[in-house]
Amino acid sequence: MSHDTQAHAVDAHAHGHPSWKPYAVVLAALLVLTIVTVIAAGINFGSNTVNVVIALGIATIKATLVALYFMHLRYDKPINAVIASAGFLFLGLFLMFCMTDLDYRDDLKPSTLKEAPAKPPAAVPPPATAPHSAPSH
Amino acid sequence: MSSTAVHTEHDPTLQHHFATREQQFDASKIGMWLFLATEILLFGGLFVGYGLMQSKYPEAWVAAHHHLQRSLGAANTIVLLVSSFTMVLGVWAASQNKRKMLIVCLILTLLCAGIFLGVKYFEYAHKYHDGLLPGMFFDTKAHPEPAHQNIFFSFYFMMTGLHGLHILGGMGAITWVLIGAIKGRFHSNYYTPVDLVGLYWHLVDLIWIYLFPLLYLIQ
Numbered sequence: 001m002s003h004d005t006q007a008h009a010v011d012a013h014a015h016g017h018p019s020w021k022p023y024a025v026v027l028a029a030l031l032v033l034t035i036v037t038v039i040a041a042g043i044n045f046g047s048n049t050v051n052v053v054i055a056l057g058i059a060t061i062k063a064t065l066v067a068l069y070f071m072h073l074r075y076d077k078p079i080n081a082v083i084a085s086a087g088f089l090f091l092g093l094f095l096m097f098c099m100t101d102l103d104y105r106d107d108l109k110p111s112t113l114k115e116a117p118a119k120p121p122a123a124v125p126p127p128a129t130a131p132h133s134a135p136s137h
Numbered sequence: 138m139s140s141t142a143v144h145t146e147h148d149p150t151l152q153h154h155f156a157t158r159e160q161q162f163d164a165s166k167i168g169m170w171l172f173l174a175t176e177i178l179l180f181g182g183l184f185v186g187y188g189l190m191q192s193k194y195p196e197a198w199v200a201a202h203h204h205l206q207r208s209l210g211a212a213n214t215i216v217l218l219v220s221s222f223t224m225v226l227g228v229w230a231a232s233q234n235k236r237k238m239l240i241v242c243l244i245l246t247l248l249c250a251g252i253f254l255g256v257k258y259f260e261y262a263h264k265y266h267d268g269l270l271p272g273m274f275f276d277t278k279a280h281p282e283p284a285h286q287n288i289f290f291s292f293y294f295m296m297t298g299l300h301g302l303h304i305l306g307g308m309g310a311i312t313w314v315l316i317g318a319i320k321g322r323f324h325s326n327y328y329t330p331v332d333l334v335g336l337y338w339h340l341v342d343l344i345w346i347y348l349f350p351l352l353y354l355i356q
Contacts, residue, residue, distance in 0.1 A: 020226055023222060027219070030218045031215060034349075037349075038211055038354065044356060048195065055350040056347070056350065063343045066342060066346065070222075070335075070342075071340075077166075083167070083171055083173075084170060084173065086174060087175075087178060087181075090178065090181075091177060091184070094185055095181075095188060098185050099188065099192075102189055
């Protein structure tokens with residue numbers, strides 16, 4: 001507990017907590033949230049989307065607790081939080097565009113467009129029978 | 138490292154291209170966080186693929202996840218959360234010059250990691266026995282309906298497998314820190330390796346926090 005004064009001068013930078021007790025509180029919260037998420041998984045909140053959002057919401061609260069306290073982001077230089085957030089931000093972008101693609105892909109397929117069968121029926125088959133000069137074996 | 142004889146004031150834990158120990162610590166930490174961001178994106182690709190396939194084959198996903206034992210997944214979640222707690226206690230102990238406490242915490246963390254992998258081995262063995270394997274190895278004769286359950290197990294094994302490899306890697310890193318702690322390399326002015334290995338370990342825990350509800354708790 002007792003640092004000498006010389007050590008304290010260089011010492012003050014990294015230690016978020018003067019005590020370990022806040023970590024125990026965070027652990028207790030994480031364990032309670034784990035039980036909550038298992039119980040919530042047994043309840044149907046209306047639709048699949050709502051269920052998934054609730055499960056991932058609880059997971060995100062847990063992940064935030066781990067990042068802020070166990071990983072010291074709350075007490076760190078903000079640059080580290082910026083880097084971590086950037087990782088999640090780009091993951092979110094990735095997920096968002098993939099999901100919108102999945103939701104609307106069927107609307108844009110040529111086979112689902114009303115005019116599609118009218119135009120190309122004769123034009124498409126002949127090239128398939130013609131010999132390819134391309135390097136396909 | 139070697140030429141400390143030039144001036145007696147030289148601190149072996151402060152590399153000469155850093156002005157202060159604090160600057161050195163911050164630089165190491167930024168590097169670690171950059172690595173952790175790439176880890177988020179590495180697992181992110183799998184998470185996105187998993188989400189896409191789940192919305193494509195929802196019935197297969199619900200049916201397939203019934204083969205997972207929720208209690209084992211929950212137990213492993215608790216084990217990993219406790220291991221994160223013992224790890225952060227270890228980092229705190231290092232920052233307070235409590236060498237014995239650091240050693241005990243690191244050993245407890247390793248123990249939790251071992252329990253996690255033991256449970257995982259039990260789960261994998263059970264799935265191997267039942268033919269619940271990824272892709273073409275899935276036993277469709279034993280589990281014909283609904284189709285596409287093999288895709289769930291492809292993701293299950295890829296995600297938990299990659300996570301398991303990270304646990305193994307983390308155990309190696311913790312062992313390395315433990316050896317350093319036993320040799321007395323760390324003190325309140327220098328415990329960067331303990332701190333950075335701790336960050337890595339918490340990230341592995343953080344990924345499991347998402348894996349658990351996604352794989353085990355589907356409705």
